[in-house]
Amino acid sequence: xxxxxxxxxxxxxxxxxxxxxxxxxxxxxxxxxxxxxxxxxxxxxxxxxxxxxxxxxxxxxxxxxxxxxxxxxxxxxxxxxxxxxxxxxxxxxxxxxxxxxxxxxxxxxxxxxxxxxxxxxxxxxxxxxxxxxxxxxxxxxxxxxxxxxxxxxxxxxxxxxxxxxxxxxxxxxxxxxxxxxxxxxxxxxxxxxxxxxxxxxxxxxxxxxxxxxxxxxxxxxxxxxxxxxxxxxxxxxxxxxxxxxxxxxxxxxxxxxxxxxxxxxxxxxxxxxxxxxxxxxxxxxxxxxxxxxxxxxxxxxxxxxxxxxxxxxxxxxxxxxxxxxxxxxxxxxxxxxxxxxxxxxxxxxxxxxxxxxxxxxxxxxxxxxx
Numbered sequence: 001x002x003x004x005x006x007x008x009x010x011x012x013x014x015x016x017x018x019x020x021x022x023x024x025x026x027x028x029x030x031x032x033x034x035x036x037x038x039x040x041x042x043x044x045x046x047x048x049x050x051x052x053x054x055x056x057x058x059x060x061x062x063x064x065x066x067x068x069x070x071x072x073x074x075x076x077x078x079x080x081x082x083x084x085x086x087x088x089x090x091x092x093x094x095x096x097x098x099x100x101x102x103x104x105x106x107x108x109x110x111x112x113x114x115x116x117x118x119x120x121x122x123x124x125x126x127x128x129x130x131x132x133x134x135x136x137x138x139x140x141x142x143x144x145x146x147x148x149x150x151x152x153x154x155x156x157x158x159x160x161x162x163x164x165x166x167x168x169x170x171x172x173x174x175x176x177x178x179x180x181x182x183x184x185x186x187x188x189x190x191x192x193x194x195x196x197x198x199x200x201x202x203x204x205x206x207x208x209x210x211x212x213x214x215x216x217x218x219x220x221x222x223x224x225x226x227x228x229x230x231x232x233x234x235x236x237x238x239x240x241x242x243x244x245x246x247x248x249x250x251x252x253x254x255x256x257x258x259x260x261x262x263x264x265x266x267x268x269x270x271x272x273x274x275x276x277x278x279x280x281x282x283x284x285x286x287x288x289x290x291x292x293x294x295x296x297x298x299x300x301x302x303x304x305x306x307x308x309x310x311x312x313x314x315x316x317x318x319x320x321x322x323x324x325x326x327x328x329x330x331x332x333x334x335x336x337x338x339x340x341x342x343x344x345x346x347x348x349x350x351x352x353x354x355x356x357x358x359x360x361x362x363x364x365x366x367x368x369x370x
Contacts, residue, residue: 062123063086063089063122064087064088064124064125065090065091065164066088066090066091066126067090067092067129068091068092068126068128068129068130069104070094071128072209072211072215073245073252074126074128075099075213076249078102080250084253088102089102089103089105089122090102090104090105091118092104092107093106109154109155110151110154111154112158115155115158116158116161116162119158119161123166124164124166124168124256124257125166126168126170126252127170127190128169131144131151144182144183145185148189149190152189152193152194155194156193156196156198165198167194169195170205170248170252171188171203171205171206172327173240173332174205174332176331176333177330177331178329180327181323181326181327183323191203191265200262202255202261202262202263203265203266204255204266204339205265205266205267207241207242207269208240208242209243209244209248210270210353210357211245211246212245212357212358213245215316216324218361222314223280224283224284224289225367226313227291229291229294230284230291230292230293231296232280232293232294233296234296235329236276236277238275238276238330239275239276239332240273240276240331241271241274241334242270242274242279242353245353246353246356247347247348250343250345251339254343254344258342258343260342266338267337268345269333269334270353271349272349272350273333279350280293282350283354286355303325303326306325310325
């Protein structure tokens, strides 16, 4: 879990002073010795004084609703917001899947059940709901896009009626030079519904989140772990900017009270631009594996079949894996880097993110390949 910013900066400052004293001591005997510098875990952006002054956060306790608290992002966001002293309330379909301590309202955004009670007297509401899993209700809309749109419409209507000031939404990066896949087009449609509902709402778009509980990251790790020969399809050369889960959670937490992001859609991305092939290779190397990589010129099976095979190998739901893999056919890069400056973020490098995620994973569940 991410440390308090002031404590973290103090720790970094103390460490820098220790290194400075050590360098002065060593310079007497190695004045002209060349020192190889390693890339720091924090890769910026290092904000100018003007940019730091522009980051304004509203202080004071707020009543906040976090939907999807049974999921990875929601479960990490709640304790981060609690540290700021906010009054929290959770919303989930199945309370048995909620592993954190938070007052809970049970309901379903797709049908609208429980939304009025959940949003009562709420200042800020986080919409962290997706529908890329098998439907549980008796008469669900035809596909995940229709379910997500229905959930967003009902949530926006209920939030507006309850007097909610801001909705914060986490969606996905959208390709700039190609049509969006069904999964990403659905995310974009949800974003538009929520931004239009309340003028102060904020949408954050992210690529692959690197974290021990991120299903996209876990999917890649499981494939690398379980395949003796890792095949890289044609989409291996497409580029993206994965982001550390700690940076996503911090961005979401700050988005609740930052006036500068009101009514805006922002792309949050890590500092490293990599192809999907390079991402897989970096994860493999940091898992201390020597799996050979096989670069395919074309996918030997139809996309639907390939995604189902990959889901079976990784132990994931094909309803989730299929739409995710369909979004890998084009570059997913941020439109700009304004989010980090507006929210006052310092971003972790990709290597630091992967190391942190693997370490946290192994605290609870050993990786068989390591």
